[in-house]
Amino acid sequence: MSRIRDKKRAIILSAACETFANNGYAGTKIIDIANKIETPKANIYYYFDNKKTLYRSVLESFITPLLNATAPFDRYHHPAAALTDFIKLKIEISKNHPNASKVFANEILHGAPHLPQDIIEKLCQQTTGACNKLQQWIDKGLMDDVAPMHLLFMLWAATQTYADFNWQIKLHLKTDAICEQQFALASDTLIKVILKGCGITPPMAQ
């Protein structure tokens, strides 16, 4: 048992996440991470074997929230509730984990050179599950016949952009940080456009 070790690892991981998000894998120097938390470089190597291990740990820390986001597709029986919750969840992730999201986006952008195979498989399973659910709703006439895979691509992209490309968002919203209201507006706008666009009418109030 080593609470000190876990605590220090968490501090390093957080600093690494931010640095990798801003500079990419190759662009990140161990010394930058060390400086950010005012720790000597060698200390980083004591807690994490090497740069690759540290990077992979950052990637893995984001898997749980990412996989949890698809839960609404399992939980609900109507696309109105499922898509509403899914969009809310994804926007929450963009708000709360922008750096981890960027590291992940960067990884995908470059063809996922560091993404472990087992994670890829889990993501594929989740996607297949969500796709099947969408197709069922289409078959039942609960929504329009919209290509499920492409609808998912649209949902992922439109929600993640608030984390991954937040530089651009902030530029055009003329703000230093995307505020609570703008996240809410983003979420509401997406929900409104997507639900209506897919011909989803909410069932009568429960």
Added chain:
Amino acid sequence: MSRIRDKKRAIILSAACETFANNGYAGTKIIDIANKIETPKANIYYYFDNKKTLYRSVLESFITPLLNATAPFDRYHHPAAALTDFIKLKIEISKNHPNASKVFANEILHGAPHLPQDIIEKLCQQTTGACNKLQQWIDKGLMDDVAPMHLLFMLWAATQTYADFNWQIKLHLKTDAICEQQFALASDTLIKVILKGCGITPPMAQ
């Protein structure tokens, strides 16, 4: 006048674009670019002063198509035509310039450290123009009251994802290259969902 020089520069630029797209700025080595076109490393330095200049040239080569994409907002007087064309154009860009798009995305992802100020300003102008046009259409009752800025974010993200995150797209579509049909399906799906989602009904056939 030096046709040889221009031709060689174009070859280097193309190789650089692909390499920067796959590995990012810091992850790209000049020697990788040189090897790809079977040219000695020093030759690259003869045609481009240094790595930064070369990278910036790649970035700038993408500005023209990018700015052109917003033309539909100026050209048309009805959101149905404008948004349809805009989506088609953006998907075309993702199909035809996936690498340049990735370099640009990577740049934004990291906070645009190499993007020249004049380009940023041009992009801002285009965005303001498109936003104003959307607001006019809303005011005229040609479409629902959808936050124009957030609609743009959605459109950008949903179209660019077919270039920037094509690794993911290919993974889930189980293909080695996104085929013509899938690009068409992407385009059609987006147009259908967005137009309906914004309450845009096309005017009667001209």
Added chain:
DNA sequence: GTCTATACTAGGATAGAC
């Protein structure tokens, strides 16, 4: 205009003192 050889620096990683 092209290429070889090389100078120079940055950055990942480790040895070993404390």
Added chain:
DNA sequence: GTCTATCCTAGTATAGAC
């Protein structure tokens, strides 16, 4: 468990022959 000093590889860039 922490830190200093150092090793060593890799990668940018240039000098100068052809």
